[in-house]
Amino acid sequence: MKVRQAVVDDAxxxxxxxxxxxxxxxxxxxxxxxxxxxxxxxxxxxxxCAVAEDEDGxxxxxxxxxxxxxxxxxxxxxxxxxxxxxxxxxxxRRGVGRTLFAATLNAAKSAGLHKIDASIAETNVDGLTYYxxxxxxxxxxxxxxxxxxxxxxx
Ligand SMILES: CC(C)(COP(=O)(O)OP(=O)(O)OC[C@H]1O[C@@H](n2cnc3c(N)ncnc32)[C@H](O)[C@@H]1OP(=O)(O)O)[C@@H](O)C(=O)NCCC(=O)NCCS
Numbered sequence: 001m002k003v004r005q006a007v008v009d010d011a012x013x014x015x016x017x018x019x020x021x022x023x024x025x026x027x028x029x030x031x032x033x034x035x036x037x038x039x040x041x042x043x044x045x046x047x048x049c050a051v052a053e054d055e056d057g058x059x060x061x062x063x064x065x066x067x068x069x070x071x072x073x074x075x076x077x078x079x080x081x082x083x084x085x086x087x088x089x090x091x092x093r094r095g096v097g098r099t100l101f102a103a104t105l106n107a108a109k110s111a112g113l114h115k116i117d118a119s120i121a122e123t124n125v126d127g128l129t130y131y132x133x134x135x136x137x138x139x140x141x142x143x144x145x146x147x148x149x150x151x152x153x154x
Contacts, residue, residue, distance in 0.1 A: 014059060018031035045082075046066055092126075114151070
């Protein structure tokens with residue numbers, strides 16, 4: 001498995017597996033290519049948007065790390081990181097999320113971040129368990145969500 005920066009040309013492939021996640025009830029946000037480019041690959045607040053790919057170049061998952069700006073819509077403290085993770089359903093539990101987080105953590109350290117927020121739907125057991133396994137801890141629970149944070153140490 002290789003991790004690299006996502007590029008706009010990845011949007012069609014990413015969009016397809018996000019639609020698969022949605023059809024399995026594991027995603028509620030839009031999954032179209034425009035959303036993938038605007039919110040993930042090319043978001044102006046991005047610190048990094050990484051994809052993991054198989055030996056044959058198939059994209060297995062992506063992880064986005066954004067900087068929380070003053071006006072961020074997530075209610076995250078300014079200057080924290082904001083993380084999102086999306087793994088192709090047939091690649092789950094193969095260490096894709098774990099591999100992506102190692103790369104994201106390096107980017108967070110390079111950017112000088114101290115804390116990273118992960119906001120997860122309270123019903124998303126996979127997501128909650130994944131972020132717990134990565135070392136995140138719950139710090140607030142707005143309606144329907146569990147917000148966890150990761151303390152970045154150098
Ligand atoms: C949650 C998600 C990112 C996990 O990705 P993944 O590639 O399957 O995770 P990994 O294989 O790297 O797992 C790392 C660890 O997380 C935990 N974990 C991940 N998925 C789990 C699950 N379904 N059940 C229990 N533990 C799980 C385990 O501790 C695992 O370690 P182990 O396999 O050695 O036991 C993936 O299932 C996904 O994209 N789900 C849909 C979108 C989503 O919920 N995103 C996150 C919240 S916004």
